Amino acid sequence: MCSSNISSNIAERHNCKTKKIFCGMATNILKHVFLLFRTYLDMLIDVVFGFLFDGRRKAIPDLEKKHNILTESAVTLAAKIRNKELTSEALVAACIERIKQVNPILNAVIDERFADALKDAKVTDERIAEGLPEEYFKEKPFLGVPFTAKESHAVAGLLNPLGIRARAYVRAHEDAECVRLLKQAGAIPLAVTNVPEINKWQETRNMLFGQTNNPYHTGRTTGGSSGGEAALAACYASPISLCSDIGGSTRMPAFYCGLFGLNPTAGHSSLKGSALRTGEHPTIASIGFLSKHCSDLAPLSQLVCTGIDFNKPVDIKNVKYFYTETAKDLRVSPISKELRQAMIRVVKKLSEDTSVPLHQYYHNGLEHMASLWRHAMTGEVDSFPALLANNQGEANGLLELAKKLVGVSQFTLAAIMKLLDEQVMPATDRKWADKLIKELADDLTAKLGSDGVLLFPSAPAVAPYHYSLLLRPYNFAYWGIFNAIKFPSLQVPLGLNSEGLPLGIQVVSTPGNEAVCLAVADHLAKLFGGFVPPCRVLD
Known part of the structure; x- marks a missing residue:
């Protein structure tokens, strides 16, 4: 009976170890696939935005000798x-x-x-x-x-x-x-x-x-x-x-x-x-x-x-x-x-x-x-939603997003994204x-x-x-x-x-x-x- 329990425990530990190894391998494979996806996504982003902005490159005036x-x-x-x-x-x-x-x-x-x-x-x-x-x-x-x-x-x-x-x-x-x-x-x-x-x-x-x-x-x-x-x-x-x-x-x-x-x-x-x-x-x-x-x-x-x-x-x-x-x-x-x-x-x-x-x-x-970093920011005393409203109430991310879609928000999309991160996404x-x-x-x-x-x-x-x-x-x-x-x-x-x-x-x-x-x-x-x-x- 005792021998049977020992054998059972050994088998269970072996199965557990095998599962951990498999999960670790699967996780690493998924990470590599995701990183590969991110790499190609970043390349695509650069191609698209490069098409939009490379033609807008302007030269900075030379620094004249009198300003050396x-x-x-x-x-x-x-x-x-x-x-x-x-x-x-x-x-x-x-x-x-x-x-x-x-x-x-x-x-x-x-x-x-x-x-x-x-x-x-x-x-x-x-x-x-x-x-x-x-x-x-x-x-x-x-x-x-x-x-x-x-x-x-x-x-x-x-x-x-x-x-x-x-x-x-x-x-x-x-x-x-x-x-x-x-x-x-x-x-x-x-x-x-x-x-x-x-x-x-x-x-x-x-x-x-x-x-x-x-x-x-x-x-x-x-x-x-x-x-x-x-x-x-x-x-x-x-x-x-x-x-x-x-x-x-x-x-x-x-x-x-x-x-x-x-x-x-x-x-x-x-x-x-x-x-x-x-x-x-x-x-x-x-x-x-x-x-x-x-x-x-x-x-x-x-x-x-x-x-x-x-x-x-x-x-x-x-x-x-x-x-x-x-x-x-x-x-x-x-x-x-x-x-x-x-x-x-x-x-x-x-x-x-x-x-x-x-x-x-x-x-x-x-x-x-x-x-x-996001968690460390929760220790800051100032409030981003309040500051956006000049401390006269608070800006609302969802409302500002809706206003942005119809072109009447007074904030950039980046500021609205930050609002949504604070007000909608779960805390760390x-x-x-x-x-x-x-x-x-x-x-x-x-x-x-x-x-x-x-x-x-x-x-x-x-x-x-x-x-x-x-x-x-x-x-x-x-x-x-x-x-x-x-x-x-x-x-x-x-x-x-x-x-x-x-x-x-x-x-x-x-x-x-x-x-x-x-x-x-x-x-x-x-x-x-x-x-x-x-x-x-x-x-």
């Missing part, structure tokens, strides 16, 4: 102004002229204070000419350098509509905290730039100001939500670009426009006055900057962040490297061949350049990047998501420590055609996952592909270790050339 000063970093420009080698007024005037040249093609600027900026610059020059103590320059490290900001950052006197019609004529009465800190450092506000509605989409488009175009291919997106900033910066029209990032909003436009873009550790910068926030509540968002020059990111970030040493010494020879070629989130498009090859080139070059081995990294949390399981977020963060912390980085794909593909992301709504997840776990991440350009579109990679470190990210980004810039402009720079 705009190729310099913000740090260098500040030094030249301080040393009386350049006047602030001349620099501001050059930026204004360049904006007027490129903005008709880009559609990036939504409001400006050109005349007032020139007055501010003239006053700055007069004070410098009279003589200022060295201590004053230390307190104002960017004295006389102009900056632009995404319009969701309140800049006193300028439009602050957040991309929605209900706020079409609203102007900011006071500066956002990040704007105040930049002005305190001596920088001069010049203009505010276009964003998607409430900063919540992968394209910079709204019903007030239309869409912003990518300078490398105007039929393609700049990304969002700091797309206006990225377009201007890439065209040498803005020395300092003030952004923010809650799901890739700094790094995505930086990638699509061939720039460096840093999203610092969440919780170290104030969002007061940004997208109507009070700055009093925890958030996964951070204030950040994008730039043509990696060297600008540390001093600029240090102005708006507390508790982080961006200039901490790092020995690049002692950095530990991990890399992920692709995540396996089925909601996200498969990684394109050219971006896989870009990762391989980086890994190969670093392997040749350093004696430190590179290790592959993977965690099952990367199979649920979009879901984990909280316990499961919290557990997986913690496990991923803990595992990465253990692997990277204080001197390691993770090299991670930027996106499934280079800058997509306008509107095509409506069919790929989760492709931002390669950026969003690091917002969800509150890790700093830095976007690094890697040159252009055969179509002249920017390639890139993310460099990720553990919270508070941005200096390691910056050191690796600077090293990669030296190895791969850094920023490549979308226009000719005339000598």
